[in-house]
Amino acid sequence: xxxxxxxxxxxxxxxxxxxxxxxxxxxxxxxxxxxxxxxxxxxxxxxxxxxxxxxxxxxxxxxxxxxxxxxxxxxxxxxxxxxxxxxxxxxxxxxxxxxxxxxxxxxxxxxxxxxxxxxxxxxxxxxxxxxxxxxxxxxxxxxxxxxxxxxxxxxxxxxxxx
Amino acid sequence: xxxxxxxxxxxxxxxxxxxxxxxxxxxxxxxxxxxxxxxxxxxxxxxxxxxxxxxxxxxxxxxxxxxxxxxxxxxxxxxxxxxxxxxxxxxxxxxxxxxxxxxxxxxxxxxxxxxxxxxxxxxxxxxxxxxxx
Numbered sequence: 143x144x145x146x147x148x149x150x151x152x153x154x155x156x157x158x159x160x161x162x163x164x165x166x167x168x169x170x171x172x173x174x175x176x177x178x179x180x181x182x183x184x185x186x187x188x189x190x191x192x193x194x195x196x197x198x199x200x201x202x203x204x205x206x207x208x209x210x211x212x213x214x215x216x217x218x219x220x221x222x223x224x225x226x227x228x229x230x231x232x233x234x235x236x237x238x239x240x241x242x243x244x245x246x247x248x249x250x251x252x253x254x255x256x257x258x259x260x261x262x263x264x265x266x267x268x269x270x271x272x273x274x275x276x277x278x279x280x281x282x283x284x285x286x287x288x289x290x291x292x293x294x295x296x297x298x299x300x301x302x303x304x
Numbered sequence: 305x306x307x308x309x310x311x312x313x314x315x316x317x318x319x320x321x322x323x324x325x326x327x328x329x330x331x332x333x334x335x336x337x338x339x340x341x342x343x344x345x346x347x348x349x350x351x352x353x354x355x356x357x358x359x360x361x362x363x364x365x366x367x368x369x370x371x372x373x374x375x376x377x378x379x380x381x382x383x384x385x386x387x388x389x390x391x392x393x394x395x396x397x398x399x400x401x402x403x404x405x406x407x408x409x410x411x412x413x414x415x416x417x418x419x420x421x422x423x424x425x426x427x428x429x430x431x432x433x434x435x436x437x
Contacts, residue, residue: 194429210393213400214386221382224426225375232371239374242422248432259429261403265385266427268420272352272409 174226175200181227183236190237190245192227197254200227204255217262332387333359339388341397349402351388353410360384360419381423 175181180199184191194200201220224247231237249259333339338358342350353359360381385408392398410420 193432210398210400211390214390214393218383218386221386221427222379224429225379225382228426229372229375232375239371239422242425243418245425247426247429249429250432254431256431257404259431261400263424263428264403264406265389265408266382267424268353268385268408268410270410270415270417270420271413272411 175223177230183231185236188244190241192245192247194247194249194254195251197249197251204258216258217265220258220262221266333384335391341392343397346405347402348405348407349398351406351408353408353415354412356410356412356415359388377419378423378426381419382427 175196176199177183180194180196182193182195184193198204201223202216204216228237228242232239333355335341338353338355340352340354342352344350356362361377361384389398389403393400
């Protein structure tokens with residue numbers, strides 16, 4: 143049996159190695175969303191499109207939420223499920239993170255909860271710079287460091303792709 | 305009212321935010337310092353990220369070397385945002401329905417706009433009713 147200290151150490155080690163997404167997959171994805179059945183991926187030159195065909199198969203039930211915290215946890219789960227689908231694509235070599243800028247995500251499942259999707263979009267849309275700062279930024283855009291300045295060898299530098 | 309002993313129906317598919325807090329938030333983002341939350345007269349909420357690194361972790365110190373590292377950073381950003389929102393909900397100052405009237409900005413000049421763009425691209429799910437026929 144694991145002692146609490148050993149268990150915490152194991153979790154910590156797992157987290158450091160793999161991240162929470164892997165834990166999410168291990169713990170929650172007994173029924174994985176299936177490419178072609180639950181979602182479809184279309185690739186055209188310069189464009190990638192992910193279509194959620196079965197909302198519940200991809201994101202789980204949404205009509206059984208009781209309170210505010212349940213709802214936030216459901217949004218959390220959707221985020222991780224989306225990233226799970228994208229991770230599968232990346233792991234199989236069919237996508238690079240540079241392709242994210244050419245990605246569109248749609249949902250053709252008529253039974254989907256669109257208020258939920260709206261809320262998800264709203265809380266992950268971070269406007270930068272904020273509207274009131276736009277004028278000063280256009281005149282002093284040297285304030286903004288480029289990604290390469292902050293993360294040399296970052297993922298958008300194609301040469302760094304494994 | 306849900307009984308405390310009644311398992312949350314969403315518990316089976318969620319709950320990693322708590323683990324995320326435990327592992328990653330040794331230095332929790334502080335309201336008023338790292339981010340500001342303002343409630344307008346009309347009920348709209350405005351969350352402004354004032355310190356990107358304090359809220360999401362400093363990308364300069366994270367070994368973002370591979371595609372999977374980058375996806376993990378996206379994952380972490382999602383959970384960090386939800387962490388901030390959860391703190392607001394836990395203190396009774398925000399309800400789930402208030403999310404319909406929320407606006408999020410980042411006034412920190414030392415930021416990586418590409419990260420925000422990618423996060424938004426991944427999570428912006430557009431309804432496609434015409435393809436459902």
